[in-house]
Amino acid sequence: MQIDTILMNNPVYDQSELYLRHISIDNVILGYHNKELKVLLQRPQGFNKWLLPGGYLKRTETLIDAAERIAKERTNLDNLFLKQFGAFGSPDRTKDSDFTPQKLSDISDIIIDDKHWMFDYFVSICFYTLTDFEKVQPNGDAYMEECVWWSVDNIPPMLYDHKDMINSALKTLRLHLYHYPIGYELLPKKFTLPEIHSLYETILNKELDIRNFGKKLIATGIIKKLDEKKKIGAHRSPYLYMFDDNQYKDALNKGIAIIL
Amino acid sequence: MQIDTILMNNPVYDQSELYLRHISIDNVILGYHNKELKVLLQRPQGFNKWLLPGGYLKRTETLIDAAERIAKERTNLDNLFLKQFGAFGSPDRTKDSDFTPQKLSDISDIIIDDKHWMFDYFVSICFYTLTDFEKVQPNGDAYMEECVWWSVDNIPPMLYDHKDMINSALKTLRLHLYHYPIGYELLPKKFTLPEIHSLYETILNKELDIRNFGKKLIATGIIKKLDEKKKIGAHRSPYLYMFDDNQYKDALNKGIAIIL
DNA sequence: TATTATAGCGTAATATTAACGGAATGATAC
DNA sequence: GTATCATTCCGTTAATATTACGCTATAATA
Numbered sequence: 001m002q003i004d005t006i007l008m009n010n011p012v013y014d015q016s017e018l019y020l021r022h023i024s025i026d027n028v029i030l031g032y033h034n035k036e037l038k039v040l041l042q043r044p045q046g047f048n049k050w051l052l053p054g055g056y057l058k059r060t061e062t063l064i065d066a067a068e069r070i071a072k073e074r075t076n077l078d079n080l081f082l083k084q085f086g087a088f089g090s091p092d093r094t095k096d097s098d099f100t101p102q103k104l105s106d107i108s109d110i111i112i113d114d115k116h117w118m119f120d121y122f123v124s125i126c127f128y129t130l131t132d133f134e135k136v137q138p139n140g141d142a143y144m145e146e147c148v149w150w151s152v153d154n155i156p157p158m159l160y161d162h163k164d165m166i167n168s169a170l171k172t173l174r175l176h177l178y179h180y181p182i183g184y185e186l187l188p189k190k191f192t193l194p195e196i197h198s199l200y201e202t203i204l205n206k207e208l209d210i211r212n213f214g215k216k217l218i219a220t221g222i223i224k225k226l227d228e229k230k231k232i233g234a235h236r237s238p239y240l241y242m243f244d245d246n247q248y249k250d251a252l253n254k255g256i257a258i259i260l
Numbered sequence: 261m262q263i264d265t266i267l268m269n270n271p272v273y274d275q276s277e278l279y280l281r282h283i284s285i286d287n288v289i290l291g292y293h294n295k296e297l298k299v300l301l302q303r304p305q306g307f308n309k310w311l312l313p314g315g316y317l318k319r320t321e322t323l324i325d326a327a328e329r330i331a332k333e334r335t336n337l338d339n340l341f342l343k344q345f346g347a348f349g350s351p352d353r354t355k356d357s358d359f360t361p362q363k364l365s366d367i368s369d370i371i372i373d374d375k376h377w378m379f380d381y382f383v384s385i386c387f388y389t390l391t392d393f394e395k396v397q398p399n400g401d402a403y404m405e406e407c408v409w410w411s412v413d414n415i416p417p418m419l420y421d422h423k424d425m426i427n428s429a430l431k432t433l434r435l436h437l438y439h440y441p442i443g444y445e446l447l448p449k450k451f452t453l454p455e456i457h458s459l460y461e462t463i464l465n466k467e468l469d470i471r472n473f474g475k476k477l478i479a480t481g482i483i484k485k486l487d488e489k490k491k492i493g494a495h496r497s498p499y500l501y502m503f504d505d506n507q508y509k510d511a512l513n514k515g516i517a518i519i520l
Numbered sequence: 521t522a523t524t525a526t527a528g529c530g531t532a533a534t535a536t537t538a539a540c541g542g543a544a545t546g547a548t549a550c
Numbered sequence: 551g552t553a554t555c556a557t558t559c560c561g562t563t564a565a566t567a568t569t570a571c572g573c574t575a576t577a578a579t580a
Contacts, residue, residue: 020282023349023383059381062350087347087385089283090322121319123283125347125383179435194558211559212538229545235557236545255435259537454527471528472569489576495526496576519568521580528575536567545558550551 019056021117024124025066026054026162027082028169029075031133031149032186035198038149039166040074040138041156045145046107049098049159052166053147054124067127074147076137081130081185085172088161089123099159128169130185177203178258181222181251184243192230192238196223200260208260220256221247279316281377284384285326286314286422288345288429289335291393291409292446295458298409299426300334300398301416305405306367309358309419312426313407314384327387334407336397341390341445345432348421349383359419388429390445437463438518441482441511444503452490452498456483460520468520480516481507 029040041050053074057066067082101112101119112118133149140147150156155166176182182203183196196217197210217223224244229237289300301310313334317326327342361372361379372378393409400407410416415426436442442463443456453474461468477483484504489497 020381020383022280022282057349057383060351063347063383084346086344087323089317089385091320121280123280123317123323123383123385125349175439192558209538209540211540211561214559216537231546232557234547234555236547236559238558452527469569469571471530471571474528476568492526492577494524494578496528496578498527523580524578526576529573531572532570534567534569536565538565539563541560541562543558543560545556547555549554 019058022120022122023057024054024122025057025063025070026052026124026126026165027067027070027074028085028126028128028166029053029071029131029136030128030152030169030173030186031131031136032199032202033133033149035202037152037170037202038133039152039155040136040147041150041158042074042140042144042147044099044143044159047099047103047159049096049157050150050162051159052162057125063125064127067125067129071127071129071131073141074138075129075131075135076139077131077135082127083129083172083176084125084127085169086165087123087125088165089121091121093124093161094119094122096159124165126165126169128173130182132185132188134188174204178260179255181220181243181248181256181258184248190226190228190230190240190242192232192240193217194238196241204260213260216258216260220251220258222251222256279318282380282382283317284314284382285317285323285330286312286384286386286425287327287330287334287342288386288388288426289313289331289391289396290388290412290429290433290446291391291396292459292462293393293409295462297412297430297462298393299412299415300396300407301410301418302334302400302404302407304359304403304419307359307363307419309356309417310410310415310422311419312422317385323385324387327385327389331387331389331391333401334398335389335391335395336399337391337395342387343389343432343436344385344387345429346425347383347385348425349381351381353384353421354379354382356419384425386425386429388433390442392445392448394448434464438520439515441480441503441508441516441518444508450486450488450490450500450502452492452500453477454498456501464520473520476518476520480511480518482511482516 031038040053042053043050053070055066055070057063063084064082068080071080071082072078101114101116105112138147138149152166152170155163177200183199186199187196193214194210197208197213200213201208222244223241226240226242228240230240231237291298300313302313303310313330315326315330317323323344324342328340331340331342332338361374361376365372398407398409412426412430415423437460443459446459447456454470456477457468457470457473460473482504483501486500486502488500490500491497
């Protein structure tokens with residue numbers, strides 16, 4: 001740690017604040033539905049660009065605590081899978097011609113100027129979160145006009161650098177797919193081989209031979225076949241599978257090599 | 261972004277500071293020498309625990325700017341390879357029974373108490389940096405008694421959570437080894453196959469058959485054989501190799517799969 | 521010129537991955 | 551009942567990649 005003399009001689013610091021300045025947490029909340037990867041986005045009152053669910057860091061929280069709190073506020077779910085994938089910071093990243101102090105003042109009837117802390121330099125610590133689409137109940141807050149799922153293949157105009165964050169999250173997720181068992185949180189507890197196969201194809205955006213895919217995934221030991229089948233209408237019923245909790249946790253900790 | 265009403269109504273913000281509060285940058289600077297991976301550490305005046313080279317974020321800098329500046333201060337080198345590997349933050353991570361405000365006051369003859377900003381909540385954005393050991397001139401600053409290389413296999417007692425940061429950096433480096441061409445910055449411009457082989461063995465901490473290793477690395481196209489040999493004394497002279505700049509940059513951007 | 525330690529080349533055995541044919545299943549239509 | 555159809559699921563072979571390891575070449579020294 002390098003100690004700057006100017007700062008060193010200024011011992012005054014106001015600890016009364018609930019949140020820390022300069023730090024925000026943004027969350028790329030992902031779900032899987034209809035063979036599409038979805039991301040949960042929100043649109044602030046009176047604006048037509050979108051934001052990732054985000055918030056600030058409380059003095060009493062760790063980074064992951066904050067990310068969990070933020071994810072819970074938008075999804076109503078606990079015990080989510082969260083993974084930090086990067087920190088974004090530059091002097092101008094909180095400048096956006098479509099989200100200015102002036103516009104915000106007009107809408108909110110609070111006077112907000114360029115010097116307001118909200119438009120100060122913020123470093124955003126980013127997480128991606130995997131959720132079970134069916135269980136998520138998207139809800140915004142008083143400041144948000146909408147909070148809904150968007151397909152990652154069709155992202156609306158985003159404020160700030162939030163589009164970059166989504167791309168970075170997806171890149172990290174694709175990398176993790178080869179080293180960690182992904183799917184536990186994105187799928188229902190019991191799922192079929194074709195279902196998890198579709199999920200992987202969707203995330204990687206490429207075709208995978210389902211016969212070989214099944215063999216390889218079963219060979220890792222992280223999923224196990226059940227003695228049940230799923231009714232899917234006028235076709236042969238596929239077997240149901242579920243993750244083997246022990247093997248799954250193990251693979252998550254140690255990391256595995258999954259060659260698809 | 262979630263807007264808290266309490267904060268929203270407090271538009272006052274002092275922009276006179278040079279650095280941002282609550283944010284620090286820490287740097288795991290790595291070098292390779294004598295078949296050992298080394299990390300550059302510094303020990304503050306009057307303390308017997310060590311710190312990673314670190315510093316604060318200036319209002320005018322991006323995160324990577326700050327990390328570069330900090331790396332340059334300690335190594336005297338420009339154009340280093342820097343990679344962000346994580347942000348660390350929790351309410352108590354800047355508490356360490358061996359580095360208290362009291363002790364620091366005693367040593368520095370400035371009065372520093374618990375409320376001093378230095379002991380406030382800090383989120384540290386961490387980078388690892390790859391350097392050419394021979395070119396680095398380690399130097400601390402007025403607050404540091406020592407700034408020297410340590411083998412990563414023999415890390416001295418560290419302050420705060422800096423040991424965790426080193427471990428996390430190494431874990432990330434090992435992962436990157438399989439996806440990006442690593443070695444460009446850690447080795448001299450021209451190097452032999454046995455040299456880069458030793459480097460990879462050292463980083464991964466496992467034996468790799470040199471005959472197969474050579475074939476695989478050459479097959480990727482990122483290194484090319486020169487018409488020169490290196491004199492190594494009483495033995496057969498090995499050929500020199502160097503990275504192919506174009507292929508290297510390409511591989512760094514797109515990522516490759518290196519199976520060792 | 522023999523010795524020694526290291527570099528470098530080639531190849532056979534083995535394992536892994538990719539490609540794909542075809543049977544089984546569960547409902548529906550006739 | 552039986553034919554039809556989309557889908558699941560099992561298995562086999564061919565192609566490819568990886569691993570293991572023997573052998574030769576080289577550079578200095580004794």
